[in-house]
Amino acid sequence: MKFIVEILNSIRSLNVRQLLSQAITIGLIMSTALMIWKGLICVSGSESPAVVVLSESMEPGFQRGDMLFLRMTEEPIRTGEIVVYNVDGRSIPIVHRVIKVHEHRDTGEVDVLTKGDNNLADDRSLYAHRQLWLHRHHIVGRAVGFLPYVGWVTLIMSEMPVIKYLVIGALGLFVMAKD
Amino acid sequence: MHTFWYRANAVLTFAVTILAVICGMASLSDNFNFPSPHAHVQVLNINWFQKQPNGNDEVSLTLNISADLQSMFTWNTKQVFVFLAAEYESPQNSLNQVSLWDGIIPSKEHAKFSIHTTNKYRFVDQGNNLRGKAFNLTLHWHVMPKTGKMFADKIVMTGYRLPEDYR
Secondary structure (H helix, E strand, O other): OHHHHHHHHHHHOOOHHHHHHHHHHHHHHHHHHHHHHHHHHHHHOOOOOEEEOOOOOOOOOOOOOOEEEEEOOOOOOOOOOEEEEOOOOOOOOEEEEEEEEEEEOOOOOEEEEEEOOOOOOOHHHOOOOOOOOEOHHHEEEEEEEEEOOOOHHHHHHHHOHHHHHHHHHHHHHHHHHOO | OOOHHHHHHHHHHHHHHHHHHHHHHHHHHHHHOOOOOEEEEEEEEEEEEEEOOOOOEEEEEEEEEEEEOHHHOOOOEEEEEEEEEEEEOOOOEEEEEEEEEEEEEOOHHHOEEEEEEEOOOOEEOOOOOOOOOEEEEEEEEEEEEOOEEOEEEEEEEEEEEOOOOOO
């Protein structure tokens, strides 16, 4: 493992000035990532502008590991749109299609019913106990764009933490060893 | 500077960039497709029409839906999701949209169809406003791409009316 020895040697030969400049590099990388994410939140208006599909309920349109881009605007919610919603008491957001909308004349509030394209029944069984409709505050965003397979990176990392630590470790070494 | 790892990194970055550009171009190319869909829907029969115990009106319809959505398909189209919704106003609600039927069209060969069906989802009102109600039937479609931006549009068909009495 000549490569690893070389890296270790280069770490050992670091002086303080180099170490500080590398700390700044790492900080820059991390803050850039954070800025991109927060920037996306501002542009999309949604608190989670990109989500990864976790289940098979929207097959064959969306498969496990596909990535969706969300937007949340003031526009009213209409049937056919694919929305991401949270149910009270459930931590994982759900990506399903709107099949029914009732918009109240006096308050402007909407009653929304959703269903997964690949599911036989509508989502009432997924909602909170005795909940018949979703309302606007449940909805995080509507899907506007689609990128296949990209989400597998996060799926693999969340399901196999070992790989996550390996990748982070390798990246860390790479940055440290940079001349 | 010219170690194996630097080169591997450069090649990987370049490959991902090219892939992203190609995906972006594939999605942009959809903008040059101007679809010209046709649709025709007939309400063949009111199977039954009644007030549920909880006071909401419910109706069961038999529909004939024929449509030609072949022009939706481009090389970047994975599938087209198509659905028919009844849309009407009622005293409490400025808009009611009730999906009656939907289907997934996997390829261009299946995009010209004519089907005979009862409503797949229940046509239930919020309240009892359906007697004599005029409503629109709207055929919506949602084009799901292989990659990139999703498109949606619709054809509104007007002039449908439910009967004055329960049956």
